[in-house]
Amino acid sequence: MGQTNGSPYLIDVDRAEDIYIWDKKGKRYIDMIAGVAVNNIGHRHPKVVHAIKKQTDKHLHVMVYGEFIQDSQLALADNLKHFLPTQLNSTYVVNSGTEANEAALKLAKRFTGRNQIISFKGSYHGNTHGSMSVSANEIKKAPFRPLLPNVYFIPFNEIQALDKITEETAAVIMETIQGDAGVRKPSREFMIALRKKCDETGAQLILDEIQCGIGRTGSMFAFEQFDIVPDILTLGKALGGGMPIGAFISSREKMSSLSHDPVLGHITTFGGHPVVCAAAAACLEVLKEENWLKETDKKGQLLENMLSGHPEVKEIRRAGLMFAIDMESTERVAKVVEKCLEYGLISFWFLSHPYSFRLSPPLSITDEQLEEAGNIILKAINETA
Numbered sequence: 001m002g003q004t005n006g007s008p009y010l011i012d013v014d015r016a017e018d019i020y021i022w023d024k025k026g027k028r029y030i031d032m033i034a035g036v037a038v039n040n041i042g043h044r045h046p047k048v049v050h051a052i053k054k055q056t057d058k059h060l061h062v063m064v065y066g067e068f069i070q071d072s073q074l075a076l077a078d079n080l081k082h083f084l085p086t087q088l089n090s091t092y093v094v095n096s097g098t099e100a101n102e103a104a105l106k107l108a109k110r111f112t113g114r115n116q117i118i119s120f121k122g123s124y125h126g127n128t129h130g131s132m133s134v135s136a137n138e139i140k141k142a143p144f145r146p147l148l149p150n151v152y153f154i155p156f157n158e159i160q161a162l163d164k165i166t167e168e169t170a171a172v173i174m175e176t177i178q179g180d181a182g183v184r185k186p187s188r189e190f191m192i193a194l195r196k197k198c199d200e201t202g203a204q205l206i207l208d209e210i211q212c213g214i215g216r217t218g219s220m221f222a223f224e225q226f227d228i229v230p231d232i233l234t235l236g237k238a239l240g241g242g243m244p245i246g247a248f249i250s251s252r253e254k255m256s257s258l259s260h261d262p263v264l265g266h267i268t269t270f271g272g273h274p275v276v277c278a279a280a281a282a283c284l285e286v287l288k289e290e291n292w293l294k295e296t297d298k299k300g301q302l303l304e305n306m307l308s309g310h311p312e313v314k315e316i317r318r319a320g321l322m323f324a325i326d327m328e329s330t331e332r333v334a335k336v337v338e339k340c341l342e343y344g345l346i347s348f349w350f351l352s353h354p355y356s357f358r359l360s361p362p363l364s365i366t367d368e369q370l371e372e373a374g375n376i377i378l379k380a381i382n383e384t385a
Contacts, residue, residue: 051282095234097210098126100246108171122181182353214238241283304373
C-alpha cells in the first residue's frame with residue numbers, strides 16, 4: 001500500500017461501531033475525528049449496513065453513470081431533495097469530494113463560457129490537479145506545477161476583496177467554513193455580499209461543503225446559517241455514511257449544459273455506484289429521523305467549555321462539532337495528539353495549520369461520551385506539559 005506520510009498512526013483496526021474503533025489487541029479508541037468528518041452518524045450505523053446488504057443482494061455495478069435507472073440513485077436524490085432548497089434540484093453523484101469540486105469547476109466554465117476562477121487564501125478543496133489549483137497551500141502545490149491557469153486567491157472574509165470578482169469570472173469557489181485553515185467562519189455580512197457580487201457579475205458561486213456539510217456544523221448545510229444559496233454545492237465525506245462518495249448539485253438548467261456541446265461534459269464509470277448510493281440514502285434517512293442536528297451546537301459547546309479554560313489552550317474555533325484547538329507550538333500539538341492516542345482517543349492534525357489539533361466526533365456522541373473525551377484530552381495536555 002502507498003504510504004502518505006512518514007509517521008502514520010498505524011492502528012491495526014479490527015472493528016468499529018458508533019463512536020469507537022477497536023484494534024486487534026482489543027484496545028478501544030474513542031474516535032473524535034470520525035475519519036476526518038466522514039462518519040457523522042457513527043461507524044456502521046445499522047440502517048446503513050442493512051441498506052448495503054440489501055443492495056448487494058440485488059446488483060452491484062451495472063452501467064456507467066446516467067445510462068440506466070437505478071433505485072438507489074433515485075432514493076438518494078429524493079432524500080437530498082428533502083434537505084435542499086428548491087433551486088438546487090439536480091444532483092450528479094461522483095466518487096469523491098475532490099471529483100465533485102473538479103466537476104463543479106467544469107460546470108461553471110461550461111455554463112458561463114468564462115475561465116477565470118476566484119478562490120480564497122486558506123482554502124483546501126482537494127488534491128487532484130484541478131482542486132489543488134484552487135487550494136491555497138503553496139508548499140503542497142509547488143512540486144506539481146503547472147496547475148490550472150487563471151486562478152486568483154483573495155482574502156477570506158474581507159468584503160472589499162470581493163471587487164476582484166468581475167464579469168470575467170466563471171466561478172468563485174469557497175468552503176462555507178474553512179476546514180484545513182483551522183475552522184474559519186465567515187461573517188453573515190460577508191456571505192451576503194459575496195452572493196450579491198456573484199449575482200451582479202454572473203459568476204457562479206460554488207460552496208464546498210465536503211467537510212462542513214451533512215450536519216457537521218449544526219444545520220444540514222452550513223450555508224443555511226447565512227441565508228444564502230449557492231449556484232453549485234459540492235458534497236462528499238459524510239454523505240456516504242462511511243462509503244466513498246461525492247456529489248455536485250445545481251439547477252436543472254445549469255446541469256443540463258453538461259449534456260451537449262459536447263455531450264458527456266462530465267462522465268464517470270463508478271460515480272453513483274448502487275451500493276454507495278444505497279448507503280448514502282440510508283445515511284440521510286438517519287439524519288431525518290434523529291434529533292442530532294438540533295443538539296450539535298449544544299454538544300459542541302459542552303466540550304468547548306471543558307477545554308477552553310485550560311491555560312495551554314490558546315484559542316478554540318468551533319462550528320457545531322467541528323473544532324480547531326490552538327496551542328503554543330506544533331511540538332505541543334504533536335505531544336498532546338500522541339498522548340491522546342496512548343489513552344485511547346483519536347484526534348488529528350491540520351495540513352495547513354500545524355499549531356492546532358482538530359476534533360470532529362460523530363454527531364451521535366452523547367454528553368457522557370463527550371465528557372469522557374474531554375477529560376482524556378485535559379489529562380493528555382497536563383501530562384505532556
